[in-house]
Amino acid sequence: MTDNGNGDSNGNDFLARRFETHRPHLSAVAHRMLGSAAEAEDAVQEAWFRLNRTGDKDIDNLGGWLTTVVGRVCLDMLRTRTSRAEQPLEPDAPVPDTTADPEQDALLADSVGVALLVVLDTLTPAERLAFVLHDLFAVPFEEVGEIVGRTPAAARQLASRARRRVQGAPAPDAGEARRRQREVADAFLAATREGDFEALVGVLDPDVVARSEAGVTSGALAVAKGATSFAALAGFAHPALVDGRIGIAAVVDGRVDRTLAFTFVRNRIAVIDIVTDAAHVAESTVELL
Structure with a gap:
């Protein structure tokens, strides 16, 4: 050196x-x-x-x-x-x-x-x-x-x-952006249900960050691996708007059990905010899509 x-x-x-x-x-x-x-x-x-x-x-x-x-x-x-x-x-x-x-x-x-x-x-x-x-x-x-x-x-x-x-630059088409985000969320959910690790990595930004009450996970490989813990609830999950953001909500026995809210960059998921605490979930506005 x-x-x-x-x-x-x-x-x-x-x-x-x-x-x-x-x-x-x-x-x-x-x-x-x-x-x-x-x-x-x-x-x-x-x-x-x-x-x-x-x-x-x-x-x-x-x-x-x-x-x-x-x-x-x-x-x-x-x-x-x-x-x-x-x-x-x-x-x-x-x-x-x-x-x-x-x-x-x-x-x-x-x-x-x-x-x-x-x-x-x-x-x-x-x-x-x-x-x-x-x-x-x-x-x-x-x-x-x-x-x-x-x-x-x-x-x-x-x-x-x-x-x-x-x-003076043209404004982005908000409707088109939301449609593409929904497609990515659907792909994330499908990959989770099927346990398709490569497909999960494919919809994540390389530097994706997943945040939850338990802590923070960074990087596409680590976040995709962590998503496997969501597989058991994936069958109960639906695409949703979570406080206005495209995401996923797991509904168990008629109530929202947990939510995942996504932030997107370049049509990939860059941030995942995960809420599992019942009180915090109840405070969220969730609209199933």
Whole structure:
């Protein structure tokens, strides 16, 4: 392992661990900037190379410093792409995590859907960076201006122009989205009933999170394995709206025994909120579909 200039390999290991805590955020920034999972990974790796060379001794805010570096790397990549007239948009690529709250990340990922990615590709590199960093990640215009080499006022104007373009993007078809979510919920229920592990994994986001009174389970393989415990009740389960969200309700002896409410990203289940406590189930609004 290469020394980072601040000491021995132990120092480098510590620096790498610090970097990894910021990787999900950096990946999300880069993915939304570039629209390409592969290019986003390259940008994040470049940020690590630069940090490894300089060390963190003189960096007061590591997260801010890394965001600035990733922003500049992405800006250079966008400018290079523009000069080559290339647009490597990957609308079906999974969007990395951005926060510690999976549901909030899922909702944010929904807001940055295919239509928005298409609109972002019509912006200039500076406009795209200003909009993504400020409007999606709340980076102050002072920092945005430093990255694009402009004043804070000019950075604000860039974001404003981009915002007007984005707001003109076609709205998603809510009815079509709900229909596709219902199809995914039906597929989840069918796979659970049949014990089809591969089919279960197929309808789950790779980074799916299942939350219940018992705790939190993360990852498609672990969540699919946990879903097998629901198999005994699957015969009593029905697709349902759970507090307005597409999900599943198990009805035993005429009453709702438990509920699963889904949050979707890219037509896969990204968050499953499981409620089994009778009192909490009674507080939910459940409409069988």
